Amino acid sequence: MTDTVSAAMLVIGDEILSGRTKDRNIGHLADIMTAIGIDLKEVRIVADDEGDIADAVNALRGHYTYLFTTGGIGPTHDDITADSVAKAFGVPCEHDAAALALLGAHYARREMEFTEARRRMARMPRGAVHIDNPISVAPGFRIGNVHVMAGVPAIFQAMLDNVLPTLKTGQKLLSATVHCPFGEGVIGGPLGGIQKAHPNTIIGSYPKYRDGSFWTELVVRSRSAEALEAARAAVEAMVQSLTPAA
Amino acid sequence: MTDTVSAAMLVIGDEILSGRTKDRNIGHLADIMTAIGIDLKEVRIVADDEGDIADAVNALRGHYTYLFTTGGIGPTHDDITADSVAKAFGVPCEHDAAALALLGAHYARREMEFTEARRRMARMPRGAVHIDNPISVAPGFRIGNVHVMAGVPAIFQAMLDNVLPTLKTGQKLLSATVHCPFGEGVIGGPLGGIQKAHPNTIIGSYPKYRDGSFWTELVVRSRSAEALEAARAAVEAMVQSLTPAA
Numbered sequence: 001m002t003d004t005v006s007a008a009m010l011v012i013g014d015e016i017l018s019g020r021t022k023d024r025n026i027g028h029l030a031d032i033m034t035a036i037g038i039d040l041k042e043v044r045i046v047a048d049d050e051g052d053i054a055d056a057v058n059a060l061r062g063h064y065t066y067l068f069t070t071g072g073i074g075p076t077h078d079d080i081t082a083d084s085v086a087k088a089f090g091v092p093c094e095h096d097a098a099a100l101a102l103l104g105a106h107y108a109r110r111e112m113e114f115t116e117a118r119r120r121m122a123r124m125p126r127g128a129v130h131i132d133n134p135i136s137v138a139p140g141f142r143i144g145n146v147h148v149m150a151g152v153p154a155i156f157q158a159m160l161d162n163v164l165p166t167l168k169t170g171q172k173l174l175s176a177t178v179h180c181p182f183g184e185g186v187i188g189g190p191l192g193g194i195q196k197a198h199p200n201t202i203i204g205s206y207p208k209y210r211d212g213s214f215w216t217e218l219v220v221r222s223r224s225a226e227a228l229e230a231a232r233a234a235v236e237a238m239v240q241s242l243t244p245a246a
Numbered sequence: 247m248t249d250t251v252s253a254a255m256l257v258i259g260d261e262i263l264s265g266r267t268k269d270r271n272i273g274h275l276a277d278i279m280t281a282i283g284i285d286l287k288e289v290r291i292v293a294d295d296e297g298d299i300a301d302a303v304n305a306l307r308g309h310y311t312y313l314f315t316t317g318g319i320g321p322t323h324d325d326i327t328a329d330s331v332a333k334a335f336g337v338p339c340e341h342d343a344a345a346l347a348l349l350g351a352h353y354a355r356r357e358m359e360f361t362e363a364r365r366r367m368a369r370m371p372r373g374a375v376h377i378d379n380p381i382s383v384a385p386g387f388r389i390g391n392v393h394v395m396a397g398v399p400a401i402f403q404a405m406l407d408n409v410l411p412t413l414k415t416g417q418k419l420l421s422a423t424v425h426c427p428f429g430e431g432v433i434g435g436p437l438g439g440i441q442k443a444h445p446n447t448i449i450g451s452y453p454k455y456r457d458g459s460f461w462t463e464l465v466v467r468s469r470s471a472e473a474l475e476a477a478r479a480a481v482e483a484m485v486q487s488l489t490p491a492a
Contacts, residue, residue, distance in 0.1 A: 015452055017286045018419075019276030020465065026291070030265030040263045042298070045272070045289035048450075052288070075430045076451040077438035107431075117434025136455070152455050173264075184321045185353075188363025192323035204294075205322040206261050209382070209398050219266065 005038045005170035008060040011045040012053055012071035012081055013151055024153045025070045032160065037172035038066070048072060053084035061088070061146050066167065068160070071151030073140060075117040082141075085148055086125035096124050099139055106137045124148075132162045175221045176232040180239050183207065183214030190238045191218065198231035200224055251284045251416035254306040257291040258299055258317035258327055259397055270399045271316045278406065283418035284312070294318060299330035307334070307392050312413065314406070317397030319386060321363035328387075331394055332371035342370050345385055352383040370394075378408045421467045422478040426485045429453065429460030436484045437464070444477035446470055 009029050015021040026043055033040040041064055046052045053072070061067045072081030086093035099122035107114045121138035131140035131147060133155060140149040140159045149159040180187055184207050195203045201222040208215050218235050222228040255275050261267040272289055279286040287310055292298045299318070307313045318327030332339035345368035353360045367384035377386035377393060379401060386395040386405045395405040426433055430453050441449045447468040454461050464481050468474040 011289075014448070014450055015465070016272075017276055017289070018280050018421075018467075019273055019278075019286075020280075021452065022273040026262075027265055027268040030263055032265075034264050034266075040265075041293055043257075043263070043289075043291035047287055074451070074453050075434035077434070077441050078450055079430075112431070115431055115435055117438070118431035120434065121431075136460070152453055154455055175264075184325075185358075185361055185364035185367075188321035188323070188366065189361055192363070195323050202260065204260055204324055205320070206267065207320050207398055209400055214382070219261070221264075 005168055006041045006064040007033055007038050007066040007068060008042040008064040009040065010056050010060060010067060010069040011043065012048065012069060014048050016045050017047055025156050028157060029068060034173065036164065037170040038167065048078050048080060050080050050084045050087060053081060054088040057085055057088035057146060061144060065145065067146045069146065069148045070156050073148060073150055075120045081148060082123050082125065085143065085146060089125055089143055091126045093123055093125055095119065095122050099124065099130065102139065103137060131159050134158050171223045173221050173223055174225060174228050175219055176228055178218040178232060178235045178239060180216040180218050182216060182242060184216055186242060187216060187238065194231065194234045194238060198227060198234065200227040201231040203231060203235065251414055252287045252310040253279055253284050253312040253314060254288040254310040255286065256302050256306060256313060256315040257289065258294065258315060260294050262291050263293055271402050274403060275314060280419065282410065283416040284413065285416065294324045294326060296326050296330045296333060299327060300334040303331055303334035303392060307390060311391065313392045315392065315394045316402050319367065319394060319396055321366045327394060328369050328371065331389065331392060335371055335389055337372045339369055339371055341365065341368050345370065345376065348385065349383060377405050380404050417469045419467050419469055420471060420474050421465055422474055424464040424478060424481045424485060426462040426464050428462060428488060430462055432488060433462060433484065440477065440480045440484060444473060444480065446473040447477040449477060449481065
């Protein structure tokens with residue numbers, strides 16, 4: 001599988017860790033990465049702390065093809081993502097001329113003052129390139145393999161849509177789901193045997209619990225359609241063999 | 247703030263990273279930790295990979311007062327959390343006699359076979375102590391400062407309820423919210439000044455976007471009720487000063 005493209009995500013913000021805000025971006029990024037054939041391998045959530053953010057950026061950007069961050073790029077004192085990413089790359093964080101022009105024109109059109117706080121949103125690490133923000137103008141940015149985006153879900157999603165066409169994508173991981181009316185204790189043994197017999201697949205077992213009883217969703221994944229179908233058929237046959245005849 | 251108690255969370259499972267399952271445990275743990283005065287400082291989500299899990303366990307357990315994990319403790323081949331945590335601690339992972347007895351009795355009562363897969367759920371690192379599971383019997387476990395719990399939300403929540411009375415808790419972080427009808431660009435400057443003037447508080451600004459316009463939730467947090475009220479009053483006065491008279 002030499003054409004695997006990997007990604008990590010860094011969610012930045014005290015409000016997620018305190019529970020005040022429930023993250024909605026992880027699930028969205030996970031869905032999109034799966035859809036385009038990039039393996040999301042790790043997610044971290046860290047507080048609004050420059051050292052913590054920079055350490056996480058450096059740990060993740062070196063390890064995966066892409067890193068996507070959300071949060072901390074607004075105009076207030078607790079928005080320190082641009083500074084932290086600059087620190088991680090060892091470059092200065094400075095007002096970007098193009099971003100200043102973009103934001104200046106935006107506020108002039110709306111007859112709003114271009115405050116110092118708003119000017120903060122034009123700061124980015126030297127060498128960064130913009131990620132367009134069709135909703136509220138203030139751009140995200142990319143530096144190296146790190147894509148820095150907003151935390152507000154509507155803006156994050158719009159920025160991510162602009163990033164997607166620039167990404168190298170891998171061969172898509174195909175998947176097939178087999179519904180299993182039994183709990184994992186029933187199928188765990190035979191399922192392990194099927195996994196061993198089908199090494200080019202990843203077989204996942206997801207326990208579900210409802211109204212006092214367990215059932216299981218069995219998901220087979222593979223980059224090969226043939227391997228996928230062979231393993232799926234084996235899983236289905238196993239489930240059938242355990243089902244009492246009607 | 248010498249009485250700060252910190253925590254990290256490790257969410258284990260391919261299904262979260264692929265987007266198939268949307269995590270519901272992070273928000274729950276965050277809410278509970280905030281309620282009892284423990285600072286949740288970091289969350290990581292990793293795949294079902296023994297090395298990745300062990301590395302994350304070791305990185306996090308050394309850094310924070312407590313580590314809580316969810317996922318990967320069921321009976322199937324992809325449930326490798328117990329092995330990975332044992333590896334992190336450098337101890338063997340073995341069938342625990344008490345857990346075997348508990349599970350054996352449970353399946354005997356229900357006249358169900360105690361399969362090899364089900365016996366897997368009794369495996370834990372040597373020296374671990376049980377975390378009771380009132381829903382489906384198979385225990386979670388604690389070793390050192392690491393609490394290993396189920397990923398199914400109902401079971402995770404029940405296990406966590408059993409863990410809470412055993413935790414050392416910190417002085418609760420108090421909070422007060424001020425609604426602000428303006429976007430961050432308007433209040434960013436003065437808010438930064440208030441933060442500087444109230445160093446014993448953490449002032450967060452959370453942008454909200456709805457129907458084409460921005461508003462902001464301003465949240466002041468502090469372990470001191472007096473410091474909290476002083477900063478809250480300053481934030482409210484600032485918002486009032488920007489609001490046009492009726």
